[in-house]
Every structure is written in structure tokens, then in C-alpha cells.
Amino acid sequence: MIKTENLLKRVNTSEGVLTILNQVSLQIKPGEAVAIVGASGSGKSTLLGLMAGLDSATSGDVFLSGHSLAAMDEEQRAILRGQLVGFVFQSFQLLPSLTALENVMLPIELKGDPQAHAKARQLLERVGLDQRWHHYPNQLSGGEQQRVAIARAFATEAKILFADEPTGNLDTATGAKVIDLLFALNHEFATTLVLVTHDERLAEKCNRIIKLVAGEIVSDERNEDVASV
Amino acid sequence: MSAMRTWQVSDARESATLNSPAPGSAKPGSIKPVMPLTDHKPLSNLFRLAMRLLWRDWQSGELRLLFFALVMAVTSVTGIALFTDRLEKALLLESANMLAADRVLGSGRQPPEAILLEAQARGLRTATTLSFVSMAFSASGNMLVAAKAVSNEYPLRGEIIVTKQAFTRGVPVLNGPPPGEVWLESRALPALGIEVGDSVFVGEAELRVGNIIIAEPDRQQGGMADNAGPRLMLNMADVDATNVVQLGSRVSYRYLFASDAAAPLDEFEQWVGANYEDQYRLRNVRDESAEISDALNKAESFLLLGSLFAVLLAGVAIALTAKRYSERHFDYVAILKTLGCTSSQISFIYLSVQVVLGTIAIIVGSILGWIVHQGILQLLSSILLVELPPAGYQPFVIGSLTAIICLLAFALPPLLALRETPPLRVLRKDIGQQKFSANLPYAFGIFGAILLVFWYSQDFVLTTVLVVAVAGIAVLLSVVSWLLLHSSGSVGMKAGSAWKLAMTAARRRRKQNILQVMVFSVTIMSLLILTLLRTDLIDDWQAQLPENTPNHFMMNISQSQIAGIENFFAEKGIVGNTFFPLISARVTTVNGSQPDPQEALGSDAEGGSLTEGGSSLDEEADPANATPDADGEAIAATDARTEVADATQENAAGEGNAVGGRLSRRQVTWAENVPADNLITAGTWWGQDSQPGYVSIEQEYADWLDLEIGDQLEFEVNQQTISAEVSSFRSVRWDNMQPNFFIIFSPGTIDHLGATFLSTVLMEREQKIFLNDLVRQFPTIVVFEIDALIEQIQTIIAQVTSAIELISVLVLVCGGLVLLSCVNATLDERFHENAILRTLGAGKKLILTSLFIEFASIGAIAGVIATLGAEGSLYYLQEQVFEQDFNFHYWVWLAGPMLGMLIIAGLGVYSTRQVVSISPLNVLRRVV
Incomplete structure (x- = not known):
């Protein structure tokens, strides 16, 4: 489903060239739930950005469902994201001028699906926000906003879900509920999940844990307690 | 390719999930390993999204300033175009009526x-x-x-x-x-x-x-x-x-x-x-009436300048608001991109927003423009003597095109640059637009501004001069503002915490502040230029024909009739006649030699309402001077002009030139005091203890004869030769419809040679019947009635004055919009910083005071630069375009910086006041 080959990311800083990711190669199978863990600055968010096609590598390549991202321009990567990928972010990234319902409808509408309204209502119901569909993001709590973001991520039946610190902005209890919801939906939709987190308990819920240190994979372990979808 | 193939082989299962549409039903299946990349987003959906965006941004107030700036541009241009179009038509019609022909x-x-x-x-x-x-x-x-x-x-x-x-x-x-x-x-x-x-x-x-x-x-x-x-x-x-x-x-x-x-x-x-x-x-009427032509030309120049300023200021407001709008949409676009929107789809969305917004602005602006021009016409209805012809469609086309140019040049570039927003921004907020895209709007804006200037002025030279001048001012402004803001740190350190806070903030935001100072300077400068120009123009016109301008000239008055005429008017309650002695004279030698005139006299002297300029020529050109005006060569304004024109036709040598080797005769006078509206440009006036034998010459006439102070002139006056030394040169206001003279002698020089007198008097319409008695009582005098002409000129000047006032108000509103947009442009950052300060315990007073000081400093710097620029521009405009004498406006040097300080500080604190009135958490939520 996802494969990276010798992924290298370097950036120019005032103090010289900084290597953020160094020759990272990995492979993620369909249905896997993979946690990428590591300290701040270890390169895990950069890796997620590269795998999701949000950024381009200095060298190396990423293959999403067989498509080489290095061979694509931003326009093609956008189309691929629209067809294949869903996101959940630490800061929710809902559009502030759209209601909860409209935020969920947005990716469905962009696909041209005439059932956008019904599907979005159904998903909001599934995440427990059917009563608050007409609220704007700033009228919702952090946990509620993240639930809307999760509903949006699954709205287009994306095959791959990238989650960047999904509980980073939430308290423990709310975070736990959101995570339960995320994994439940992930299971229902048979999605491949790539999750970047600091939270060890969250990582434990995944069936594979990749640890990054200074831009390199130092461990890639399978969690036998959790089965793939 | 080989990598892809390897991948497909090694992971057959992945493709199985791709076509599993229903939730929960995703199971492996046999489909093609690589799905085709096709984009199915229908344009109608994107358009619907764009409209939803437009509506929500409107509701949240984000688009309002941009919309109002656009509406302002359309309103001012359409209103002005409608007004000038109809006024021009009306004036042409009225002018035609003045001639009884075209x-x-x-x-x-x-x-x-x-x-x-x-x-x-x-x-x-x-x-x-x-x-x-x-x-x-x-x-x-x-x-x-x-x-x-x-x-x-x-x-x-x-x-x-x-x-x-x-x-x-x-x-x-x-x-x-x-x-x-x-x-x-x-x-x-x-x-x-x-x-x-x-x-x-x-x-x-x-x-x-x-x-x-x-x-x-x-x-x-x-x-x-x-x-x-x-x-x-x-x-x-x-x-x-x-x-x-x-x-x-x-x-x-x-x-x-x-x-x-x-x-x-x-x-x-x-x-x-x-x-x-x-x-x-x-x-046509412009040839016939120099006063009307002059007033119309100046009014047209002013209206052009005013509408240019209005559009350019509205353009700046549009650019600033569009830039802010686009900055606030970075995240929006990044999210849309993560959801699969391509750059061209982003462009489509924002283009749709602009097209719809622009269309509504054009409709609203056109309607408002119509209302504005109707308002002006209503205001002017009492003085508009003719029924205005209906307006054409052109003003609406001009207004709409202006909106389109403004949008294309000022609003669209920053919005279209949004397409360059990297999707990675969803993960890293510090990533912005690429440099090229960020600077592109400025290039478009400058190009659009040049295009607008050229389109309005249709004048390549003026456009070039303006572009070079503005570029020069921009560079100067950048340097001056940078230096001023750079040095603010050392001042701030000594002056208490609010001051220090403000100065640190000003220094930290130096780049934005320099831009703000530039925008504020140019805006305040435009407003100052227009206000000062308007005041000077109107003052000038009012000085030209003040309320009590005499409207009847009496000629051929003998010395013995003066007392009788004074009594006659005193009995009727009409006061204020002055008597000017008149005598015909010709310069025969200059320092003992034949005079050697230069080229023809200047236009003022030729076409102006001079008392004697034309008549003396007429005498030369038309020796059959057997008219009842006897030796009444000193004639009133219109006659002079007409006679000049007649003479020009009969004598191609033209006005004021030497004829047959001799100079024309001139009506001359003598006087103890400098006549009103005359200014001594060189030498000295003889004053109260004057001696005979001196003469004062009008400046242009002196230039024409190449005279210098101290030259000895000989005149032929009533067949006698008189010598006089040139003691001064004078500038004369030829358009004041009053007796004016090229040559004035000191008392005692020619008094004994037998003069007649000219008198002027102001008579109201109902007093004109007294003229019968006057002519009956003093049958030798000739009365010239110029009341109708003065009334006509005063009417037209009143009309153009009103038009000028209105344009000034429109430009003021546009300027206000720019100031507001510019303050708003850095609002988010100020909100954020001050919210953090408040969470750290800073009090309301400290924050508000520091905001006031920061904005006031920027305003004061902008005010100083604006005053400098305004005086410089006015010098050029008044000397070159409006043919006025430039005078320093001393009060502006104090008022400019003070106004800048108060307006910017007021607007700034007003716009940011919420930072202390709502909770810091809400502020942080609002801007994060």
C-alpha cells in the first residue's frame, strides 16, 4: 500500500544543511495500523508529510498504491490525495467558515457525489455529533472538533488514513474516546492507518510500531496483540 | 517503473482494498494494481463551494472591506463620469446658447x-x-x-x-x-x-x-x-x-x-x-470666454486628478484587503489541497469568488454612482441653468472597466497566488507562499495603477512623470521610514514601559510598518494635495470675481463730471465707484533707441480681460475709428477680447506686435498706489512721496520689450514726447474683469496732457433702470454693461466649485478605506501578540497606551512624509497644470503630521480595541 525507498529529506538552514530524514525505506501493507514514534525533531511528521504527498523528498521515492510520488507534480499528487488519502491532524484543521456538516460534506462534494449531505449526516451520527451538525468549529470543543475531523477523514472512503498526533491537543479522557472512535472506524472501513504520535498507549493500539531517531528508523516492531484489519 | 512493478508484485493485497466502496465491506478483490488518476470534481460543486465561501466570509466580515473598496471605486468613477458627462454636455449646450450657435x-x-x-x-x-x-x-x-x-x-x-x-x-x-x-x-x-x-x-x-x-x-x-x-x-x-x-x-x-x-x-x-x-x-465658447474656458479646464483637470486619486486609493485598499484575505486563506487552501483540490481548482474557486463579488460590486457601485450624481445635480439644480441632457452608457462602462482593472490588478494576483500554498502547511504553519508568488501582486498592482493613470489621463507624458515621481517617492519613503523606525529603539529605551513596548513592537514589525508608513503617507499626501488644491482653486476663483465685483464700466468721463457722477450714485444708494484716468500713449524709444519687441505677447495679456490691451491695437488695425466711443479705447473685458479677435483677423501681425515699425498705442494711466490684484515683481513702487517721471510696466509687456529697471522710455502722448524711467515691473491679474493697465505713470508725469476717466460700478439688476437717468444727465459718457457676463461666469464657477467639493469628499472616503484596510492588514499579528501579553498579565492601560504610541508614531512619520510629498506635488501641479502661483502652506507642516498621528492612532486603537475587551483565550482562538 505504501512504500518508501531511500527517502532523504534535507533542508537548508542558517547553520548549514540539516538532514531530517536519512535514507528511510519501509513498506506498509493494506489494512495495517502503523505508529511512527520518536522524540521531537526525530523526523516523524516529515516522514508522514512525505508519505502523504504533502511534501517532496530531496531524493528517494514514495509509492502510494503503486503511484510514484516522485514522478508526480503537485497537481497529480492532489488528485491522488483526493482519491486515496484521508487526514486527521493535531490541530483538527477544520475550515472555520463551514459548519460541522459542511466540513464533512466538503471532500464528498469535491468528488462530485450527489449524496454528500446524507453521507455526511450519517458519518456525523456515527461519531456522535448528529445534534451539532450546524455548529461552526469555534462553537465545538476540541474533542468534538477532532470527531468532525475523523468523520471528514472517512467521508470519501479513503484507503489510507494519515493521523498526525490526533490526541496532541486533547485531554487524556477526551483523547482516549477519540482514539477509540478512530480505531473503530478504521476497522469498519478497512483503512490503512499511519499514525504519528508521542503517546505510547496510543502506539500500543497499532499492530506495528516504527521508531525514528534523528531521521533514521531504529526499530520496526510488530505488535502481535493487535491484528490487521 | 521497475520499482512500481516490484511493488505491485510484492503487495497484491493493497490493490484489493481500493475499490471497496462501502464502509465495512472492504475486502480483497481482483482489480488493476494501479488505479488511474482522474479528477472527477465537477465545476458546479467547486462553484457551490466558492459561493459558500463567499457567503460565509461575507457574514464573518472578511470580505466586506474588499467589497466596499470595490464599490467605492465603481461609485466614484461612475458618479464622476456621469456627472462630468452630463455637466459637460450641459455646459456645451449652455455655451452654445451663449453664442446663439455652435x-x-x-x-x-x-x-x-x-x-x-x-x-x-x-x-x-x-x-x-x-x-x-x-x-x-x-x-x-x-x-x-x-x-x-x-x-x-x-x-x-x-x-x-x-x-x-x-x-x-x-x-x-x-x-x-x-x-x-x-x-x-x-x-x-x-x-x-x-x-x-x-x-x-x-x-x-x-x-x-x-x-x-x-x-x-x-x-x-x-x-x-x-x-x-x-x-x-x-x-x-x-x-x-x-x-x-x-x-x-x-x-x-x-x-x-x-x-x-x-x-x-x-x-x-x-x-x-x-x-x-x-x-x-x-x-466656440472656449475661444470666446477666457474666464469660462479657464474655469472649465481647471475643473476638468481637478476632476480628472480627483477621480484618479479616488481610483488609485480604492485600488490600494483593494490590494491591501485582498492580500489580507488571501493570507487568512492560506490554511484554508492547504486543507483543500490535502482534501485533493488541485491548484487550478483553487484558482477556479477564488476566481469565482472574485467574479461574483466584482459583479455585485459593479451593480451596487453603478447604482450608488447614479445616486451620487443625482445628489450632486439636486444640489446644483438651482444654479444649473439648462436642463441636463440624459447620460449615456459610457460612464457605466468606465465604472465597470475600472472595477475589472482594479480586480485584475489589485485583488486577483494575491488571491490567485493562493494556488501556490503548499499543502504541507497543514503540518507546519511556518510555511508560507513561495517568494515569487508573494511579490507578484505588487508587480500586478503597479502595472494596474500605471494602466489606470494612462487610461484616465490619455497622456503618456503625464503617466511617465507620475510613474517616475511615485517610484522616486517610494524609494525616498522607504529610506526615510526605515531610518526613522530603525532609530526608534534608542528613544524608546528611555521613556517608560508603554513607550518601550510600542517602540519594540514598531521595530519588530519594521518591514510591515515601512509598508504601512508608505501607504499612509501616499494616502494622506493624496488627501492633502486634493484639499489644498481645492482650497487654492476656489480661493483663486472667488478672488477673481468676488461678490462685489463692479459690473458696469463708464467711459469718456471728463474731470468736471466726476463729482456729479459720484453724487448721482450716492443718491441712489450705490457706492464704490473708483475713477481711473485714461490717456492714449505709445512707446517710441527705449534708452534712446527704437524698441525691439520680442515675439508676440503671452496668452494672458492677449486673451485676458484687460482694459486697454486690445483697444489700442484696434486703433492701429482699424484706422476708421469713427464710432461713438470717441476716444474711449479703454473698454471692458469682453470688448477687449472681441476687438482683439477682430483685429487679429484683420491684421495677421497679431495682438501687441509692432505695426509698421511702430508700437501700438496703449491706454495708460497714472496712480499713487499699486492697483488691487497687481504685484510688484521687480523694482519699487513710488509710494506716497512720488516724483513725476517714473513708470511701472506690466511684467510680460516688459519682457516683450526686453526692458530693465532703470531704462529710460520715451512716450508719444497726445502728440507730445514724455520721458520716464522704469521703476518697477508688475504682474497683473487679467482675468479679474477690472480695469488693468500695461503702463502706469507716477502722478504728475502725464496729468497735464488731458485725460478722460473710466469708472466702474456695481449695480444690481433692479438698479439698472437708473442707467437711463445717468445717460440722460451725462450724455457724453458711454456705459458698458457686463453684468450678464459676470453673472454667467460666477454661475459656472459655482457649478465647478460644487463638483470639486464633491470629488474631494469621495476621495476622502476612499482615503479612509485605505487607512482602515492598512490598519487591518497587520491586525492579526497585533491581536496575537497583545493576547499573549495579556495572558502574561499586561494591563489594559499598558496595551492600549502602547498601541496608541505605536500607531501614533507611524502616523506622525507618515504625516511628515505626506506633507513633504504634498507640497512638492502641489508645486508641480499648481505651476504646471493649474497655472496658479505656488505658495507654501505653513499650517500644513503642523497639521499634516498631527492629522496623520491622530487619524492613524485613532483608527489603529479603534480596530484593535477588542484585544483588551474580549478574553485572551478567545483572542488566541480567533487568530490561531
């Missing part, structure tokens, strides 16, 4: 009939008039009248207002008197002791009084002959019978032409120019 050909000799026939052959309507001064006799009296014979077609434009009862309101008629009839002005009837229906003799012809003339369209256009007394109008067919007009008689012929289409008139004008070069020339 074009006029005038001469002291009868022009060839071939000209009339050619005009008729070209489909033009024609009429002829013949003006002369004559005596009218009745059974009980006689009086000097300004006779005018008119052909049956007269007037071609406007109407004659007639009545049967003297001094009553009349009704309009389309033609003049039929053969056998005369029409007289009210004043003539009591003087002649007659009523309508009685007979009068003009020369040898007995004619019946058919009507009383209350008004005629071209009353003031016939030259001296038209101002010498009340009007007597007769039919052209009766002229021969009067036997008054003989060879050598002083008469004024006028051929009138009119057409509903402009092209035949222009072609005919060219034909006359080609066939009668140096002999005859067609004239």
Missing part, C-alpha cells in the same frame, strides 16, 4: 458670402447678425442703443425671451423680429417715452416696437457695440432702409453656424481654416 465667425468687415453658402451646402444651419451703435429717436426722446440686425434664422441656439410689458418676466420665442419691427430692452422704453406698438426711428427707417427683450442668448458677444446701451434688435432686411451702416462704419458682423452632429462642424471648421487662413477663424 460656432461663430465674427469680423469688423463683412465676411464673404461663400462661407455661408459652403456651410449650407454641408448641411449646417446658418444665421447672420450685424451689430452697430446707433441713436434711436422717438417723438419724445432719443438715446444711444446697441443695435443688432438679425436674419430670420437667428438664434440657432437658445431663445430670445420677450414680453409686452417692460421689466416683467417674458416668454421664449425662437426667432427675432420680423421686417418692419424692432424689439427693445426694457430700459429703452421709458427713456424714449414709448410703449409696445409705438414707432421709433433708427437712422432713416421708421420701425414699430413689436416686443420687449428680457434676454437674448448672445447678448455679450457682439463686442463693444453690444455694450454701449440697451439693445435694439431689428430684422436684417431693414438695415438698408436705416442707411446707418456705411462704408467705414464701425460694425460687427457675425456668421452663426449650428449642427446637431459634431462632424460636419469640425469639417467645416477645417475648410474655413484651409481656405481663409489668417483671415477668418471659427470660434
Whole structure:
């Protein structure tokens, strides 16, 4: 489903060239739930950005469902994201001028699906926000906003879900509920999940844990307690 | 490719999930390993999303400033265009009424009939008039009248207002008197002791009084002959019978032409120019009236400048608001991109927003423009003498095109640059647009501004000058603002915490602040330029023709009549006549040599309303000076002009030139004090203890003769030679409709040579009846009535003044929008910083004070730079474009910086006040 080959990311800083990711190669199978863990600055968010096609590598390549991202321009990567990928972010990234319902409808509408309204209502119901569909993001709590973001991520039946610190902005209890919801939906939709987190308990819920240190994979372990979808 | 193949083989299962549409039903299946990349987003969905965005951004207020700036641009341009379009049409119509035609050909000799026939052959309507001064006799009296014979077609434009009862309101008629009839002005009837229906003799012809003339369209256009007394109008067919007009008689012929289409008139004008070069020339109202032409030209320049400023300021406001809008949409676009929107789809969305917003702005702006221009017309209804012709569609096209150019140049580039927003911004907020895209809007904005300037002015040189000037000012402003803001740190350290906080903030945001200072400077500068220019223009006009401008000239007054005339007016309660001695003189030598004049005199002296400039030439050009104005060469404004024009036709040497090796005769005077509206430009005036033997010369005339202070001049005055030393040069205001002189002697120099006197007096309409008594009591004097002309000029000046006031208000509103947009542009950052400060415990007072100081400093710097720029620009505009004398506006040097400080500080604190009125958490939530 996802494969990276010798992924290298370097950036120019005032103090010289900084290597953020160094020759990272990995492979993620369909249905896997993979946690990428590591300290701040270890390169895990950069890796997620590269795998999701949000950024381009200095060298190396990423293959999403067989498509080489290095061979694509931003326009093609956008189309691929629209067809294949869903996101959940630490800061929710809902559009502030759209209601909860409209935020969920947005990716469905962009696909041209005439059932956008019904599907979005159904998903909001599934995440427990059917009563608050007409609220704007700033009228919702952090946990509620993240639930809307999760509903949006699954709205287009994306095959791959990238989650960047999904509980980073939430308290423990709310975070736990959101995570339960995320994994439940992930299971229902048979999605491949790539999750970047600091939270060890969250990582434990995944069936594979990749640890990054200074831009390199130092461990890639399978969690036998959790089965793939 | 090989990598992909390996991947497909190694992971067959992944493709199985791709086509599993239903939630929960995703199971492996056999499909193609690599799905095709196709984009299915229908445009209708994108458009719907764009409209939702538009509506929500409107509700949240984000688009309002941008929309208002656009509406302002359309409103001001459409309103101004509508107003000027209709006013121009109305003034042309009114002007045509002033001439009783569209074009006029005038001469002291009868022009060839071939000209009339050619005009008729070209489909033009024609009429002829013949003006002369004559005596009218009745059974009980006689009086000097300004006779005018008119052909049956007269007037071609406007109407004659007639009545049967003297001094009553009349009704309009389309033609003049039929053969056998005369029409007289009210004043003539009591003087002649007659009523309508009685007979009068003009020369040898007995004619019946058919009507009383209350008004005629071209009353003031016939030259001296038209101002010498009340009007007597007769039919052209009766002229021969009067036997008054003989060879050598002083008469004024006028051929009138009119057409509903402009092209035949222009072609005919060219034909006359080609066939009668140096002999005859067609004239329109601008040629006929220098005062009106001057006022109209200046008003047009001002309106052009005003609308340019309005549009450019609105453009800056649009650019600033669009930039802020686009900055606030970075995240939005990044999210849309993560959801699969391509760059071209982003462009489509924001283009749709702009097209819809622009369309609504054009509609609203056009309606508001219409209302604004209706408002102006309503305000001016009392002084608009003619019914305005309906507006064309062009003003709306101009307004709409302006909006489109503003959008394309100022709003679209920053919005389209959004397409470059990297999707990675969803993970890393610090990532912005690429440099090239970020700077692109400025390039487009500058290009758009140049395009607008050129489009409005249609003047390549002006556009170039403006572009170079603005570029220079921008560089200067950047340097000055950078230096000022750079040095603010050391000042701030000594002045307490709020001050320190403000200065640190100002320094930290130096880049944005320099941009803000530039925008504020240019805006305040534009407002200052327009306000000062407006004030100076209006002051100038009011000074030209103040309320109490005398509107009647009396000539040929002898020394012995002065006391009697003063008494006469004193008894009637009319005060304020001044008496000017007049005598005819010619410069014969300069320092003992023949004078050697330079090229022809300047336009002011030539076309201005000078008292004696034209008449003396007339004397040279028309030796048959056998008119009743005797030696009354000092004549009133309009006559001078007409005589000059007549003389120009008869004598190609032109006005003021030496004729036959001799200089023209001039009407000269002597005076103890410098006349009003005269300024000494060199040398000294003789003052109260004056000695005979000195002379003061008008500056242009002195230049023309290449004179210097101290030169010895010899004059021929009444066949005697008089010497005088040049003691001063003077500038003269020729357009003040008052007696003005090229040459003024010191008292005692020529007093003994026998002068007549000229006097001026202000008489209201209802006082004009006294003229009969005056002429009866002092039969040798000649009265020139220029009240109608002064009234006409004052009306037109009042109209253009109102237009100028309105434009100033529109530009002020645009300037306000720019200031508001510019303050708003950095609002987010200030909100964020101050919210953090508040969470750290900073009090309301500290924050508000530091905000006030920061904005006030920026405003003060902008005010200083704006004042500097405004005075510099005004110097150029007044000297080069508006032909005014530039004077320093000392008060502006204090008012400019103070205003800048107060306005910017007020707006800034007002816009950011919420930072202390709502909770820091909400502020942080709002801006994060």
C-alpha cells in the first residue's frame, strides 16, 4: 500500500544543511495500523508529510498504491490525495467558515457525489455529533472538533488514513474516546492507518510500531496483540 | 517503473482494498494494481463551494472591506463620469446658447458670402447678425442703443425671451423680429417715452416696437457695440432702409453656424481654416470666454486628478484587503489541497469568488454612482441653468472597466497566488507562499495603477512623470521610514514601559510598518494635495470675481463730471465707484533707441480681460475709428477680447506686435498706489512721496520689450514726447474683469496732457433702470454693461466649485478605506501578540497606551512624509497644470503630521480595541 525507498529529506538552514530524514525505506501493507514514534525533531511528521504527498523528498521515492510520488507534480499528487488519502491532524484543521456538516460534506462534494449531505449526516451520527451538525468549529470543543475531523477523514472512503498526533491537543479522557472512535472506524472501513504520535498507549493500539531517531528508523516492531484489519 | 512493478508484485493485497466502496465491506478483490488518476470534481460543486465561501466570509466580515473598496471605486468613477458627462454636455449646450450657435465667425468687415453658402451646402444651419451703435429717436426722446440686425434664422441656439410689458418676466420665442419691427430692452422704453406698438426711428427707417427683450442668448458677444446701451434688435432686411451702416462704419458682423452632429462642424471648421487662413477663424465658447474656458479646464483637470486619486486609493485598499484575505486563506487552501483540490481548482474557486463579488460590486457601485450624481445635480439644480441632457452608457462602462482593472490588478494576483500554498502547511504553519508568488501582486498592482493613470489621463507624458515621481517617492519613503523606525529603539529605551513596548513592537514589525508608513503617507499626501488644491482653486476663483465685483464700466468721463457722477450714485444708494484716468500713449524709444519687441505677447495679456490691451491695437488695425466711443479705447473685458479677435483677423501681425515699425498705442494711466490684484515683481513702487517721471510696466509687456529697471522710455502722448524711467515691473491679474493697465505713470508725469476717466460700478439688476437717468444727465459718457457676463461666469464657477467639493469628499472616503484596510492588514499579528501579553498579565492601560504610541508614531512619520510629498506635488501641479502661483502652506507642516498621528492612532486603537475587551483565550482562538 505504501512504500518508501531511500527517502532523504534535507533542508537548508542558517547553520548549514540539516538532514531530517536519512535514507528511510519501509513498506506498509493494506489494512495495517502503523505508529511512527520518536522524540521531537526525530523526523516523524516529515516522514508522514512525505508519505502523504504533502511534501517532496530531496531524493528517494514514495509509492502510494503503486503511484510514484516522485514522478508526480503537485497537481497529480492532489488528485491522488483526493482519491486515496484521508487526514486527521493535531490541530483538527477544520475550515472555520463551514459548519460541522459542511466540513464533512466538503471532500464528498469535491468528488462530485450527489449524496454528500446524507453521507455526511450519517458519518456525523456515527461519531456522535448528529445534534451539532450546524455548529461552526469555534462553537465545538476540541474533542468534538477532532470527531468532525475523523468523520471528514472517512467521508470519501479513503484507503489510507494519515493521523498526525490526533490526541496532541486533547485531554487524556477526551483523547482516549477519540482514539477509540478512530480505531473503530478504521476497522469498519478497512483503512490503512499511519499514525504519528508521542503517546505510547496510543502506539500500543497499532499492530506495528516504527521508531525514528534523528531521521533514521531504529526499530520496526510488530505488535502481535493487535491484528490487521 | 521497475520499482512500481516490484511493488505491485510484492503487495497484491493493497490493490484489493481500493475499490471497496462501502464502509465495512472492504475486502480483497481482483482489480488493476494501479488505479488511474482522474479528477472527477465537477465545476458546479467547486462553484457551490466558492459561493459558500463567499457567503460565509461575507457574514464573518472578511470580505466586506474588499467589497466596499470595490464599490467605492465603481461609485466614484461612475458618479464622476456621469456627472462630468452630463455637466459637460450641459455646459456645451449652455455655451452654445451663449453664442446663439455652435460656432461663430465674427469680423469688423463683412465676411464673404461663400462661407455661408459652403456651410449650407454641408448641411449646417446658418444665421447672420450685424451689430452697430446707433441713436434711436422717438417723438419724445432719443438715446444711444446697441443695435443688432438679425436674419430670420437667428438664434440657432437658445431663445430670445420677450414680453409686452417692460421689466416683467417674458416668454421664449425662437426667432427675432420680423421686417418692419424692432424689439427693445426694457430700459429703452421709458427713456424714449414709448410703449409696445409705438414707432421709433433708427437712422432713416421708421420701425414699430413689436416686443420687449428680457434676454437674448448672445447678448455679450457682439463686442463693444453690444455694450454701449440697451439693445435694439431689428430684422436684417431693414438695415438698408436705416442707411446707418456705411462704408467705414464701425460694425460687427457675425456668421452663426449650428449642427446637431459634431462632424460636419469640425469639417467645416477645417475648410474655413484651409481656405481663409489668417483671415477668418471659427470660434466656440472656449475661444470666446477666457474666464469660462479657464474655469472649465481647471475643473476638468481637478476632476480628472480627483477621480484618479479616488481610483488609485480604492485600488490600494483593494490590494491591501485582498492580500489580507488571501493570507487568512492560506490554511484554508492547504486543507483543500490535502482534501485533493488541485491548484487550478483553487484558482477556479477564488476566481469565482472574485467574479461574483466584482459583479455585485459593479451593480451596487453603478447604482450608488447614479445616486451620487443625482445628489450632486439636486444640489446644483438651482444654479444649473439648462436642463441636463440624459447620460449615456459610457460612464457605466468606465465604472465597470475600472472595477475589472482594479480586480485584475489589485485583488486577483494575491488571491490567485493562493494556488501556490503548499499543502504541507497543514503540518507546519511556518510555511508560507513561495517568494515569487508573494511579490507578484505588487508587480500586478503597479502595472494596474500605471494602466489606470494612462487610461484616465490619455497622456503618456503625464503617466511617465507620475510613474517616475511615485517610484522616486517610494524609494525616498522607504529610506526615510526605515531610518526613522530603525532609530526608534534608542528613544524608546528611555521613556517608560508603554513607550518601550510600542517602540519594540514598531521595530519588530519594521518591514510591515515601512509598508504601512508608505501607504499612509501616499494616502494622506493624496488627501492633502486634493484639499489644498481645492482650497487654492476656489480661493483663486472667488478672488477673481468676488461678490462685489463692479459690473458696469463708464467711459469718456471728463474731470468736471466726476463729482456729479459720484453724487448721482450716492443718491441712489450705490457706492464704490473708483475713477481711473485714461490717456492714449505709445512707446517710441527705449534708452534712446527704437524698441525691439520680442515675439508676440503671452496668452494672458492677449486673451485676458484687460482694459486697454486690445483697444489700442484696434486703433492701429482699424484706422476708421469713427464710432461713438470717441476716444474711449479703454473698454471692458469682453470688448477687449472681441476687438482683439477682430483685429487679429484683420491684421495677421497679431495682438501687441509692432505695426509698421511702430508700437501700438496703449491706454495708460497714472496712480499713487499699486492697483488691487497687481504685484510688484521687480523694482519699487513710488509710494506716497512720488516724483513725476517714473513708470511701472506690466511684467510680460516688459519682457516683450526686453526692458530693465532703470531704462529710460520715451512716450508719444497726445502728440507730445514724455520721458520716464522704469521703476518697477508688475504682474497683473487679467482675468479679474477690472480695469488693468500695461503702463502706469507716477502722478504728475502725464496729468497735464488731458485725460478722460473710466469708472466702474456695481449695480444690481433692479438698479439698472437708473442707467437711463445717468445717460440722460451725462450724455457724453458711454456705459458698458457686463453684468450678464459676470453673472454667467460666477454661475459656472459655482457649478465647478460644487463638483470639486464633491470629488474631494469621495476621495476622502476612499482615503479612509485605505487607512482602515492598512490598519487591518497587520491586525492579526497585533491581536496575537497583545493576547499573549495579556495572558502574561499586561494591563489594559499598558496595551492600549502602547498601541496608541505605536500607531501614533507611524502616523506622525507618515504625516511628515505626506506633507513633504504634498507640497512638492502641489508645486508641480499648481505651476504646471493649474497655472496658479505656488505658495507654501505653513499650517500644513503642523497639521499634516498631527492629522496623520491622530487619524492613524485613532483608527489603529479603534480596530484593535477588542484585544483588551474580549478574553485572551478567545483572542488566541480567533487568530490561531
